[in-house]
């Protein structure tokens with residue numbers, strides 16, 4: 001296994017300022033963050049083998065440094081349930097991309113465990129020119145995009161900081177559970193927030209981390225990162 005630092009250095013050497021999706025998952029996994037099981041396939045047969053190892057249902061996604069919105073070019077297929085479907089969709093995605101994003105470089109197709117739908121939250125971080133790394137937390141979708149209901153803290157973070165970040169957003173009640181909805185696993189979220197802070201402290205090349213969405217399951221059942229964007233720079 002390559003070290004997280006090597007993943008970043010290699011991407012920089014290739015002239016990129018962004019980790020590819022499978023590199024981002026590998027990086028996060030090295031910090032013991034909860035990422036779905038995955039593998040990168042460069043052939044139909046390999047995709048099937050990875051899917052069997054990951055376990056059905058799986059998601060297939062195009063991996064390309066030149067494609068930002070994968071769904072827009074027919075580059076994502078969720079909820080694939082059999083070997084036959086993996087083969088079929090591997091080829092369909094490849095031809096979709098050739099037609100709708102001609103000339104895009106393709107690193108392969110990510111075969112990923114399907115994360116069950118649950119409460120979506122966002123954990124992110126960026127480097128502020130004055131304050132240094134700042135970590136952000138909020139509930140996904142309209143809560144962040146429309147209501148801007150987020151909490152922020154400057155790194156380094158204590159466990160208490162992370163707990164406060166969860167409780168001080170206006171929509172905190174949704175996290176705690178209300179009417180028939182269960183309380184979600186806040187411990188798992190505190191852990192993710194603290195680790196994101198640690199990464200920003202220890203890996204200077206990273207400028208931005210965007211975990212969006214993180215699926216949070218009911219108390220005791222953890223959380224899982226369903227999409228990750230990591231931006232890098234030379235230091």
Ligand code: ADP
Pocket residue numbers: 036059061068069070071072076078112113114115116226227
């Ligand atoms: P893009 O935003 O580039 O189109 P995403 O990786 O965000 O591609 O995938 C598109 C959508 O597919 C996500 O917003 C999510 O709803 C769904 N999805 C992607 N990966 C998974 C996964 N591992 N498990 C469940 N749903 C997923």
Ligand code: MG
Pocket residue numbers: 227
């Ligand atoms: Mg997305």
